[in-house]
Amino acid sequence: xxxxxxxxxxxxxxxxxxxxxxxxxxxxxxxxxxxxxxxxxxxxxxxxxxxxxxxxxxxxxxxxxxxxxxxxxxxxxxxxxxxxxxxxxxxxxxxxxxxxxxxxxxxxxxxxxxxxxxxxxxxxxxxxxxxxxxxxxxxxxxxxxxxxxxxxxxxxxxxxxxxxxxxxxxxxxxxxxxxxxxxxxxxxxxxxxxxxxxxxxxxxxxxxxxxxxxxxxxxxxxxxxxxxxxxxxxxxxxxxxxxxxxxxxxxxxxxxxxxxxxxxxxxxxxxxxxxxxxxxxxxxxxxxxxxxxxxxxxxxxxxxxxxxxxxxxxxxxxxxxxxxxxxxxxxxxxxxxxx
Amino acid sequence: xxxxxxxxxxxxxxxxxxxxxxxxxxxxxxxxxxxxxxxxxxxxxxxxxxxxxxxxxxxxxxxxxxxxxxxxxxxxxxxxxxxxxxxxxxxxxxxxxxxxxxxxxxxxxxxxxxxxxxxxxxxxxxxxxxxxxxxxxxxxxxxxxxxxxxxxxxxxxxxxxxxxxxxxxxxxxxxxxxxxxxxxxxxxxxxxxxxxxxxxxxxxxxxxxxxxxxxxxxxxxxxxxxxxxxxxxxxxxxxxxxxxxxxxxxxxxxxxxxxxxxxxxxxxxxxxxxxxxx
Numbered sequence: 098x099x100x101x102x103x104x105x106x107x108x109x110x111x112x113x114x115x116x117x118x119x120x121x122x123x124x125x126x127x128x129x130x131x132x133x134x135x136x137x138x139x140x141x142x143x144x145x146x147x148x149x150x151x152x153x154x155x156x157x158x159x160x161x162x163x164x165x166x167x168x169x170x171x172x173x174x175x176x177x178x179x180x181x182x183x184x185x186x187x188x189x190x191x192x193x194x195x196x197x198x199x200x201x202x203x204x205x206x207x208x209x210x211x212x213x214x215x216x217x218x219x220x221x222x223x224x225x226x227x228x229x230x231x232x233x234x235x236x237x238x239x240x241x242x243x244x245x246x247x248x249x250x251x252x253x254x255x256x257x258x259x260x261x262x263x264x265x266x267x268x269x270x271x272x273x274x275x276x277x278x279x280x281x282x283x284x285x286x287x288x289x290x291x292x293x294x295x296x297x298x299x300x301x302x303x304x305x306x307x308x309x310x311x312x313x314x315x316x317x318x319x320x321x322x323x324x325x326x327x328x329x330x331x332x333x334x335x336x337x338x339x340x341x342x343x344x345x346x347x348x349x350x351x352x353x354x355x356x357x358x359x360x361x362x363x364x365x366x367x368x369x370x371x372x373x374x375x376x377x378x379x380x381x382x383x384x385x386x387x388x389x390x391x392x393x394x395x396x397x398x399x400x401x402x403x404x405x406x407x408x409x410x411x412x413x414x415x416x417x418x419x420x421x422x423x424x425x426x427x428x429x430x431x432x433x434x435x436x
Numbered sequence: 437x438x439x440x441x442x443x444x445x446x447x448x449x450x451x452x453x454x455x456x457x458x459x460x461x462x463x464x465x466x467x468x469x470x471x472x473x474x475x476x477x478x479x480x481x482x483x484x485x486x487x488x489x490x491x492x493x494x495x496x497x498x499x500x501x502x503x504x505x506x507x508x509x510x511x512x513x514x515x516x517x518x519x520x521x522x523x524x525x526x527x528x529x530x531x532x533x534x535x536x537x538x539x540x541x542x543x544x545x546x547x548x549x550x551x552x553x554x555x556x557x558x559x560x561x562x563x564x565x566x567x568x569x570x571x572x573x574x575x576x577x578x579x580x581x582x583x584x585x586x587x588x589x590x591x592x593x594x595x596x597x598x599x600x601x602x603x604x605x606x607x608x609x610x611x612x613x614x615x616x617x618x619x620x621x622x623x624x625x626x627x628x629x630x631x632x633x634x635x636x637x638x639x640x641x642x643x644x645x646x647x648x649x650x651x652x653x654x655x656x657x658x659x660x661x662x663x664x665x666x667x668x669x670x671x672x673x674x675x676x677x678x679x680x681x682x683x684x685x686x687x688x689x690x691x692x693x694x695x696x697x698x699x700x701x702x703x704x705x706x707x708x709x710x711x712x713x714x
Contacts, residue, residue, distance in 0.1 A: 150609075153609075153613060154612075155609050155612060155613075175609075175612045175613045176612065176613060176614065180613065181613065182609070182610070184606035184610060187606075188606035188609065188610035189610075190610075190611075191628075191629065192628055201614050201616075202614035205614055205616060206615060249610075261606075
């Protein structure tokens, strides 16, 4: 999937962006292989959306080089970059019907009418939009609008798809459905996609590769499970995975030879007694899982995830033991010790 | 509504509003009523409605019989419609630029244009007249159109840039990615979405232009370029004033502006409430 031996579909070299004195991006280097699904993830204000807008050509980088399909794209206008973008707010043209929305970019490029119709028909078939082609955006539901926005991107047959938090405006059930659809679409089209989200679940489920950003810099790049298993630092460790990783400082960490140690809730064994003894202060019963919030003296609140239904009542004494090889150690700067 | 819980307060509010409406409509009604009366009746009983004995369309006959008056109407319409069109087009373009693009002195330029709202254009009458003389535009309708365009632009830019800033940024960006030019984005995406605001601006611009007496008197007083408000004065003589004709002329002058207002008002109400709720 990573396109070894070929030029990358997207290449960023030392991309910087400042607004006045504020530096939004502090030199981003990245190569995205052809056909890869890459997700930019990070907390709000980390620069992920700015980076996407720079790739799209909607904002200009302050310095650095941007290549799409090997061609230098600095200063090239958005329509000439061979990209298509799906926006969080759908951004459909209110005065055009669904077919018109999907076909506009092609008619701007001067593609023949018959070819436009054929491509719109193909995309609408793929997204089950056939019955809606004559409708205006105002007559569509949120999910349908987002499918039209995706269709508008597909008909352009771009070398790069850009998604800017496309699921954020959808309700929870629709979000899962549309997420699946985007994943299927990626498989069907084999196209290169760059996707921005603040939701680590979307990142984990969709990505071939995740790029974790913080404060305008790349924290770590890698496959979802690699990032989950071997986070480069405490920030990545805490950002990916839900519920979030437990961090313990002080004596327990010092015994492990680190400034802090981290254990994911799913890697704690709960028994009558264990390495860390504490009291259950709250339990969340999800049916498939049970989250136990255990108050451990000297450590604070530790979350443990127990498979299935768990009978430990609030107030019960329990012992928590980290599974072997599942303890992450961090130094004083938050970097992972010993990979 | 909360007000309905206090019937007394609600009644008071309505009383004040009704009083204000009467104050505004009274003189207008007086003009309309008296325009249908004979000269003697206008002075004999100015507040009474026209009866069988006092009903007289003499004023209207004089006004409509005098061919020049239709010309005055045409002049007023040409100046007003032309100025509105120019104010809307250039105002919307300036508002789009100010709200959409980041450039040096963007804020200062916006403030400079807004200054025009605070400074009455009539303060510059002498300079404007000098300019018009130098440009050989004195005595033309174009001179009036230019002045009214300048007069209407500050408010237009101010109101429209608020609305333009409210148009989805994603929509404009989607247009850019689809290869629409900035002009296409402006005319095809943004303008249709701010139509209520355009109607609001049109009404606010239209009424002062139609009613203006000052600039037609100074810049274009000639018979060929006279506007309705100026034309009505021609019935006011130094020794004899044909009041029936003056009142008839003023009544007729209300009709077009009322029609335009009604045409815009549906959009206008939407425009005002959209601005308020946002």
